[in-house]
Amino acid sequence: MSVRPPGECTAPDRRCILVIATVASFLTPFMSSSINIALPVIGAEFATDAVLLGWIQTAYLLASAICLVPFGRLADIHGMKKIFLTGITIFTLSTLLCGLSPTVNALIALRMVQGVGTAMIAVTAVAVLTAVFPAGERGRVLGINVAAVYTGLSMGPFLGGVLTQHLGWRSIFLVTVPLGLIAVALTLRARGEWSTPRDERFDLIGSVVYGTTLLALMYGLTLLPEATGFGLIAVGVVGIFLFLWQESHTESPVLQVRLFFENHVFTFSNIAALINYSATFAVSFLLSLYLQYNRGLDPQAAGLILLAQPVVQALISPAAGRLSDRVEPRIVSSVGMTLSAAGLALLTVLTEETPVPYILISLVVLGTGYALFSSPNTNAIMSSVEKRYYGVASATLATSRQVGMMLSMGIVMMIFSVVIGRVAITPAEHAPLLSSINLAFMLFAALCVVGIFFSLARGRVREDPHRA
Structure with a gap:
């Protein structure tokens, strides 16, 4: 079956894709900014310490940071729609499960899964708008996308506070699920692949080194001033140089250093x-x-x-x-x-x-x-x-x-x-x-x-x- 070129998208297809990208670009910053307001309430319910509270946000960011570059490369190789659909599905399912978390450790683990989905959304939402809209319309649609991001950031603290105070912190996750389901349904309905896949090799070694380096640096920071913390940070520093060397000596790097x-x-x-x-x-x-x-x-x-x-x-x-x-x-x-x-x-x-x-x-x-x-x-x-x-x-x-x-x-x-x-x-x-x-x-x-x-x-x- 041949892949439909991005230029063949009809006007209704493009409008559908714009709605999908706009919803997705609202969801991720809204989730990130709204959850901060709920952290003291979460801490009180689970009787957790300040460091674990920090991990509720950090686990999400860490997973997203580790996956961002590799999934961006996979989107180039396999097509944007596959990566986006998988990402918005993972994000929606993990958001539902976050709202049902029985313990703080379960919430942190599910936030990591949510971060993986966010990374898959982030590397495709803007890129697909650039790919399917003609040059004369890109400024307008990218402006709509940026407006969605800032709307999510702006509404997050206020709505997160209202929801937490009146319905509990779990409601922040649960009210987000319907929007995610709408994005999933619209993505399944949208025709075409949104981009042309490339027959290129994926740099698995570089991706593993990249992820391990970030994990060592991040976890090492939280363990300071213990010796293990300094050791992990040293591993992370070595990993940076190893990653730069790897990406400079491979034909198809995961990151163009x-x-x-x-x-x-x-x-x-x-x-x-x-x-x-x-x-x-x-x-x-x-x-x-x-x-x-x-x-x-x-x-x-x-x-x-x-x-x-x-x-x-x-x-x-x-x-x-x-x-x-x-x-x-x-x-x-x-x-x-x-x-x-x-x-x-x-x-x-x-x-x-x-x-x-x-x-x-x-x-x-x-x-x-x-x-x-x-x-x-x-x-x-x-x-x-x-x-x-x-x-x-x-x-x-x-x-x-x-x-x-x-x-x-x-x-x-x-x-x-x-x-x-x-x-x-x-x-x-x-x-x-x-x-x-x-x-x-x-x-x-x-x-x-x-x-x-x-x-x-x-x-x-x-x-x-x-x-x-």
Whole structure:
């Protein structure tokens, strides 16, 4: 049976695919942002410690980060529709089971499965829109997709808080299932393969080394300051060099590392993205714990406060992207990184009596910085490579983002392990929790200061010879 070329998709087919990609692009950020609000309630039900609470989010990110690059490659080889359908099915089923979890360990394991499904969705949702829509319509549909992502991020804290307070934390997972089932049904109905499979070899060795390296680094961070933690981190560092060597010596690499060695704009922009996500992703996790444990707010009130950052991001990001078309992206991104550092610095002095308006101002500054950084930095990455590398560049940016998120949670869990220890958070543990949160924000602010250097050092994108 012949594969239907992407260009043969009819208008109804394309509209169906747009709906599918939009639903999927809403679900994954909504799940990620809403679950942070529910963590204190989950911790109370299962009487778990701060480190295990962190693993509820980290397990999801780790599994997604490990699978992102390999599944992106498998989508190129076997076709996007197969990978997307498998991913949205896994995501929906695991989401249902997460809502029925009997123990915290079962929830963490199921969150890892959910992360695998998320990775399969992430590497195909945007790529398929680019593949099936003509060039004149791509800007519009990609804008709809970005709007879905930010809507998920924005609605997550608020709806997650409302659901947790009135229906319990399990309702966050259960109300998501019907949307997943709709996406599965529409995918089965959609015709065509969405892309043309390639007769290429899959780099299994590189994928195993990549996954093992991330796992060793992440788990090692949570075991510090034990000797085992340092040992695992050392294994991870060796794994990085082994992975780079493997990918440089294979005909069909799972990740095109050659771009990092040949294109300094591409390299420094990805490093800046990695640093920015490492410094900012755990903010909602930390503030959710702070607002509910240290300030005694309910999940709904905490969610309303956390809503400030993603709303600002959603409002400013489109304008920031357009600005980077006229002004050198490294300038706009560097201003954004600077504002991110300032917002994080404001949060380093949180106390039990910090006024809520102060927290809101800090989140507005942080959200503005993130918006000014993210879109222009993406513009810089995509503008620094030739057209034939657009897919590789997009996958690499997604990897930098996901690994950065994972490292952000890893840093927090390392601090919790050292300062709080493996004990349940009780009123007696509120002071160590606040100290941990302040220390985390200090480290994150320092990371952004380092990120300013990489953002500025990338050079001028429009003068780069690799630009398409």
